[in-house]
Amino acid sequence: MLSIGNCLNAQFSGMGGTSNSSSSTDEERPPKPKVKQFRGDVFRGLSIHADIGSPIISLLGGNTRSYELQVDVNLYRRIFPIFEVGYATAEKELISQINYNTRAPFFRVGVNYGLLKPFKDDETSRNVKSYPFVGVRYAFSPMWYNLENIVLDDEYWGTSEVLSFNNQFAYSGWIEVVGGVRVDLFKGLTMGWSVRLKTLLHTTAPDKSHVWYVLGYGKSSGMGFMFNYTIGYTFYSGKDTKETK
Amino acid sequence: MQDLKFSMKAEIYRMVFDTSIEQFVPEKYSIPVSLCGEGRDSLLYDSTTTSTLNIPLQKLDTISSFVLTTTIQVDTNYVTTIDTIDFYHTNEQEFISLECGCIVTNSLVGVAQTTNRIDSVVIVSPEVNLQSGNNIKIYLSQR
Numbered sequence: 001m002l003s004i005g006n007c008l009n010a011q012f013s014g015m016g017g018t019s020n021s022s023s024s025t026d027e028e029r030p031p032k033p034k035v036k037q038f039r040g041d042v043f044r045g046l047s048i049h050a051d052i053g054s055p056i057i058s059l060l061g062g063n064t065r066s067y068e069l070q071v072d073v074n075l076y077r078r079i080f081p082i083f084e085v086g087y088a089t090a091e092k093e094l095i096s097q098i099n100y101n102t103r104a105p106f107f108r109v110g111v112n113y114g115l116l117k118p119f120k121d122d123e124t125s126r127n128v129k130s131y132p133f134v135g136v137r138y139a140f141s142p143m144w145y146n147l148e149n150i151v152l153d154d155e156y157w158g159t160s161e162v163l164s165f166n167n168q169f170a171y172s173g174w175i176e177v178v179g180g181v182r183v184d185l186f187k188g189l190t191m192g193w194s195v196r197l198k199t200l201l202h203t204t205a206p207d208k209s210h211v212w213y214v215l216g217y218g219k220s221s222g223m224g225f226m227f228n229y230t231i232g233y234t235f236y237s238g239k240d241t242k243e244t245k
Numbered sequence: 246m247q248d249l250k251f252s253m254k255a256e257i258y259r260m261v262f263d264t265s266i267e268q269f270v271p272e273k274y275s276i277p278v279s280l281c282g283e284g285r286d287s288l289l290y291d292s293t294t295t296s297t298l299n300i301p302l303q304k305l306d307t308i309s310s311f312v313l314t315t316t317i318q319v320d321t322n323y324v325t326t327i328d329t330i331d332f333y334h335t336n337e338q339e340f341i342s343l344e345c346g347c348i349v350t351n352s353l354v355g356v357a358q359t360t361n362r363i364d365s366v367v368i369v370s371p372e373v374n375l376q377s378g379n380n381i382k383i384y385l386s387q388r
Contacts, residue, residue, distance in 0.1 A: 157282060
């Protein structure tokens with residue numbers, strides 16, 4: 001044991017790693033002062049975007065159509081509260097030839113967080129007009145849906161009837177985790193890409209399968225994944241347009 | 246698609262004289278019965294000795310008629326009697342899920358019967374659904 005201890009002491013002394021010598025190194029390199037990122041004007045701009053990805057995907061075929069607009073506010077060039085509104089339709093023949101169709105609006109509220117710091121380490125301002133972001137949303141859809149062509153068999157009595165349950169109402173809500181990029185193409189003409197991972201939190205429908213497709217969410221049976229490609233315009237606040245890169 | 250089936254539950258009773266209180270009191274009566282829907286070939290019970298019956302009401306009509314055949318012992322003889330019972334009910338259709346499909350719950354509003362062997366039929370619980378217990382009591386006479 002003694003020999004191992006001597007060995008270890010010799011190894012540390014060889015590295016010059018005593019506690020006294022390391023503290024003297026810290027004194028030579030003082031920690032950098034943290035650059036305050038949230039300062040200056042709060043309001044830095046407003047963006048209005050339309051999703052063009054979903055309508056294009058709808059044109060390629062499928063059972064759903066979705067159109068949506070996004071409005072976000074730029075705060076400190078870092079925080080972007082966002083409101084999204086959309087209108088969608090879905091129609092599908094489910095198992096046993098049951099026809100499901102619905103059309104309704106959906107809404108999302110949340111916030112994006114820009115991953116680029118508005119101020120560099122040397123305190124100079126960075127012109128954050130194109131930036132990657134992450135965000136969260138709470139979304140909901142008050143939807144009316146129709147279930148048609150439901151065959152009701154009375155086996156014992158040998159009778160059968162085709163039923164429809166129209167104008168059924170369900171309020172469904174879900175959360176989304178969003179990641180994406182916003183790019184300033186030319187003097188406020190902006191476009192963005194985002195991917196979303198969604199999970200359904202609640203629905204007033206008696207059973208999830210009542211609402212095969214929750215508008216704005218997707219198939220109610222599992223987690224949702226969505227890709228948005230948006231294009232729009234950003235109105236920067238006057239001060240922001242003068243900042244240099 | 247699964248189909249959730251509800252059926253009305255019935256119990257068969259007879260009246261017996263209780264000497265201790267000197268009154269007639271109902272007693273569950275287990276006897277051979279045959280039961281089928283009127284106009285149907287398929288027997289729900291075929292000379293089955295029982296005091297409880299599960300009776301499927303119509304899902305798409307509001308009157309369900311059944312032919313009940315009972316065999317009871319009178320003195321030393323077995324007597325078989327045929328009765329008809331008409332159940333009047335409302336139906337409520339409800340879509341449960343894609344897997345389970347549609348269910349129909351019935352609500353009894355009235356009953357009419359022949360009185361060859363049946364003395365009376367009493368509705369004790371009109372709602373015919375998964376939660377309901379016994380819905381009707383069928384009292385037989387022992388003439």
